[in-house]
Structure formats: structure tokens, C-alpha cells
Amino acid sequence: MQSIHEAALAELVAVGLGRLTMEGIAKRAGTAKTSLYRRWSAPHDVLLDAIHHEHPQEVPSPAADDLRGDLLRALRQLVAWLGTPTAAAVAAIMAERRRYPELARALYERVFDARGGRFTLTVLRFYAARGHLDPARITPIVADLGEALVFKLALDADAPPSEEQLVAIVDQAILPAVGLDPARRSVKS
Amino acid sequence: MQSIHEAALAELVAVGLGRLTMEGIAKRAGTAKTSLYRRWSAPHDVLLDAIHHEHPQEVPSPAADDLRGDLLRALRQLVAWLGTPTAAAVAAIMAERRRYPELARALYERVFDARGGRFTLTVLRFYAARGHLDPARITPIVADLGEALVFKLALDADAPPSEEQLVAIVDQAILPAVGLDPARRSVKS
Known part of the structure; x- marks a missing residue:
């Protein structure tokens, strides 16, 4: 399975x-096209499965005693x-959502929504x-907030955000937005 | 000038x-290439000037009595x-910043930074x-925050954010982040 996903x-x-085919995937995975068709009906389905399988899952601290750290980890x-x-x-x-709207929709529904919707959301819901x-x-x-700011920083710098920037996102945007503002004294937690 | 910018x-x-030329711009503007060279040395300079000229300028309420409305307008x-x-x-x-890194840098420095840095920033500084x-x-x-969330919503929906979403960005993200949280009673303003 892993090797087919990677392929x-x-x-x-x-x-x-536009040129992703069952044949191309099978050849790259060193397997027969027929064995792919046993599990998937089209190359885009293999792709969605591969993306789903690799999508990270947030695991909040079981004791729910480190919201800030868990957000940062997310x-x-x-x-x-x-x-x-x-x-x-x-x-x-x-990039090609207008050509393949069904695929883009399936990406949101079958991957993002199925995997928690947004980075940091699983953690926020857990603490709530x-x-x-x-x-x-x-x-x-x-x-x-988390995804929007990470994407924006990555876009502006053409590089992934630094650890300091991630801390700033948590302290200056996410925590204040949920009413837990580290810059105020009145933080309840 | 306007017609050359538009061209x-x-x-x-x-x-x-990659194929933007002084000749192409001049032809489209109905003018001579030589007259372009009187003002600009290269087609990318004409382009940057055009982008700069059209970039919106935030104008906060002179009495500084409507932060929420001014943010929303931004x-x-x-x-x-x-x-x-x-x-x-x-x-x-x-999209082509890796091919034209100088152009991308000039875009940030000569347009975005020169025009206030970020949407909402002029307003925030004015009230501060x-x-x-x-x-x-x-x-x-x-x-x-404002740009990051607007871009993210536009990306997810493949459509511009609605008025309700803009209000939510102001009330749920920007105002809490500057310590003025409409969801709390203790809003000072």
C-alpha cells in the first residue's frame, strides 16, 4: 500500500x-495495473488515498494541561x-481546481475534513x-488562524515559518482569539 | 500615464x-517605444509602477472614532x-518569483512596503x-491577520470572502489580537 501511495x-x-494514469502508477510501483483496479477505480482516487494516508493527525496532551504547547506542536x-x-x-x-473541481472538492471532504478540518482545530476542540x-x-x-498565518508567512518569505514565528502565531493570534490572552493578566485556564 | 499602466x-x-517587452507595452498603449524609455529603463519597471499606482491607500476616519469600521473598510x-x-x-x-527574484523583491519594497506594508496596518498604527x-x-x-485570513478564505472557497466573513475577521481575530475583544465586556476604546 505504502509503495503504491508513494508511486x-x-x-x-x-x-x-492531467496525465496521471493507473498504468503509470502501477509501473512506478512495480505492480500490475489490474491489482490497482482491485482497490481503486481511477488514478485520482489512488492520489486522494495517498494524501489521506500521509495527512498528520494532531494528538493533544492527554491531561489537557498544555494548550499552548499543543497548539505549537500542531x-x-x-x-x-x-x-x-x-x-x-x-x-x-x-492549482488545477478549475479543471478538476471534483478532485478539489474530494480533497477537502475526504482528506481535510476527515482528518480534523484544520491544523490546530483538533487541539482547540479537545481543550474546549x-x-x-x-x-x-x-x-x-x-x-x-494557524493555517492562514503559516501559509501567508510561507508565501511572503518563500520559506517555511521559523519556530519564533510559530510561537508568535500561538501567543499573538490564536490564544487571544479564544479569549486566553498571554499579554493580559486575566488569563484563565 | 494611466494608459501606459493599463497597457x-x-x-x-x-x-x-517572461515575454513582456517595451515594444509590446508601447504598441498596446498606442505610443512610441522611445517615449517609454524616457521614463522607464525596462518593462518590469513599467509593471511595478503600474502596480504601485493602483495600490489602494487606507484612509482611517480622521477622528479616530471607528476602529472596527476602519478595519472593515481596509x-x-x-x-x-x-x-x-x-x-x-x-x-x-x-508565481514566478524564483525566475525573477529581483522583481518579487521590488514588489514588496517598492509597492507593498511603500504603501503601508499590509492591509489594516495603516489603520492599526493610526489608532495606536x-x-x-x-x-x-x-x-x-x-x-x-487580515491579509492572511482573506487569502486563506479566498483559497479555500475559490471566491472572495463575504461581508460576514470580513466582519468575523475583524471581531474574532484582529480586535482580540490587539487586546480589544468584542466578546469580552472589558473592551476599552
Whole structure:
């Protein structure tokens, strides 16, 4: 399975979204095309499966006693993920979303939504469920803060954000947005 | 001047960054190439000038009595700008920044920085200078919130953010980040 996933991602890089075929993936994986068809009906399905399989999963501290650290770890996972072949595949799908709208939609539904929706969202929900922050604060905008700022910094610098920038995102954007502002004295936690 | 700016932007759309020439811009503007050279030394300079000229300028309320409304207006300016030929030209430069690193750098320095650095930043500084918020709160991360979220929403939806989303960005992200949290009772202003 792993080798077929890797083959699908490598084949995408080599030929592009429009020329991704079952044959090309099978050849690269060193397997028969028929064995691919046993599991998937089209090359884009293999690709989505590969992206899904490699998508990081946030694991908050079980005692729910380190919201700041858990948010930071979630952002580090995002930054690490940005450097993977999976992220390159996602970028390729996004770049051609108008040509393959179904594929882009499936990416959001079958991968992102299925894997927690957004980086930091699993952590935020975990702490909200345990009474550390108001669940009403976890709006779509607030859930998007981490990804939005990481993407923006990466775009501006053409390089992944630094550790200091990730800390700043947590302390200056996410925590204030959920009402836990490190710059104020009145932080409840 | 306006017609030459427009010609440069239209020519970029037609031929791409790599084939933008003084001749092409002059022809499209209905003028002589020599008259372009009187003012600019290269086609990329004409392009930067055109982008600079069209870049919106934030104008905060003179009495500094409507931070929320001024932030919202700044975000509306950004969304309106995203639909212009200038924004398409910026996207073209960003997409080819590795081929034209000097051009991308000049875009940041001669346009974005010269025009206030970031959407919402002029407004935030204006209110901070008048004592309505702590200037130390206006960090690079906080100054980037508006652009980062607008770009992220536009990317996810493949459409510009709605008015409701802009309001949510102001109320749920920017105001909390500068310590003026509409969801708390203790809003000072």
C-alpha cells in the first residue's frame, strides 16, 4: 500500500495531474495495473488515498494541561507537512481546481475534513470539551488562524515559518482569539 | 500615464512575465517605444509602477472614532483589489518569483512596503498613535491577520470572502489580537 501511495505521489510530480494514469502508477510501483483496479477505480482516487494516508493527525496532551504547547506542536506538524510530497500533491490539485473541481472538492471532504478540518482545530476542540476555553470561540475564522498565518508567512518569505514565528502565531493570534490572552493578566485556564 | 499602466497590465495578461517587452507595452498603449524609455529603463519597471499606482491607500476616519469600521473598510479594499488586473499581475510575479527574484523583491519594497506594508496596518498604527490600542500589540503577525485570513478564505472557497466573513475577521481575530475583544465586556476604546 505504502509503495503504491508513494508511486502515485511520485508519478504526479513527474507527469502532472492531467496525465496521471493507473498504468503509470502501477509501473512506478512495480505492480500490475489490474491489482490497482482491485482497490481503486481511477488514478485520482489512488492520489486522494495517498494524501489521506500521509495527512498528520494532531494528538493533544492527554491531561489537557498544555494548550499552548499543543497548539505549537500542531503548527509544527503543519510546517513539517508543507515540505512533504503530499503537500506538493495538494498544491498541484489546488492549482488545477478549475479543471478538476471534483478532485478539489474530494480533497477537502475526504482528506481535510476527515482528518480534523484544520491544523490546530483538533487541539482547540479537545481543550474546549474539557472546559479550558469557550467552545463558542472556535469559529471557522479562529480555526483558520494557524493555517492562514503559516501559509501567508510561507508565501511572503518563500520559506517555511521559523519556530519564533510559530510561537508568535500561538501567543499573538490564536490564544487571544479564544479569549486566553498571554499579554493580559486575566488569563484563565 | 494611466494608459501606459493599463497597457503594461494588459500586456502581462496577454503574453506573460517572461515575454513582456517595451515594444509590446508601447504598441498596446498606442505610443512610441522611445517615449517609454524616457521614463522607464525596462518593462518590469513599467509593471511595478503600474502596480504601485493602483495600490489602494487606507484612509482611517480622521477622528479616530471607528476602529472596527476602519478595519472593515481596509479589508473591503483588499477584497476589491483582489479582483483587479493589478492583483492578477501581483499573482503572476509571485508565481514566478524564483525566475525573477529581483522583481518579487521590488514588489514588496517598492509597492507593498511603500504603501503601508499590509492591509489594516495603516489603520492599526493610526489608532495606536492616538492611544486607542497598545502599539506593542501591532506585531508582524497581528499586522498580517487580515491579509492572511482573506487569502486563506479566498483559497479555500475559490471566491472572495463575504461581508460576514470580513466582519468575523475583524471581531474574532484582529480586535482580540490587539487586546480589544468584542466578546469580552472589558473592551476599552
